[in-house]
Amino acid sequence: MTIYQAPYWFLIAAILVGLMAVLGIFLRSKGMVTKWYDWAIISVGLLMGMFALQNYFGSISEFENQAATMFLTFMGIPALIILAIAGALIMRRKAKAAV
Known part of the structure; x- marks a missing residue:
């Protein structure tokens, strides 16, 4: 990593944190409970x-x-699976609350 690449990764991390905040606001407005x-x-x-x-x-x-x-396969696919599990947990909790 050169000295010029570091600010880009910081910027991407800041964008992801902002998107997580927007996701939280969106889920709360839809009445979904998150733990x-x-x-x-x-x-x-x-x-x-x-x-x-x-x-x-x-x-x-x-x-x-x-x-x-190989690295994208062995680290990227589990990352997507973990994110899918989190989404399924949130949706499942919403379905239980509606019943």
Whole structure:
């Protein structure tokens, strides 16, 4: 990572935190209840996703295409699964409250 790339990752992290705040406001306006561990799971999923993307682009810049693809596969797919689990937990809690 060069000195010029660091502000971009900070900017991406700031955007993700802002999007999480907007998601919280949206869920509250729709009447969906979230617990603290939902946000912990979402945070872990986003951190894994950012880690996968950073290493993907780092490997691509070093012309290691196979390593980039493998890392994106082994870290990106679990990140998406974790985010899907968090979404399912929130939707399931909403369905229970409606019954």
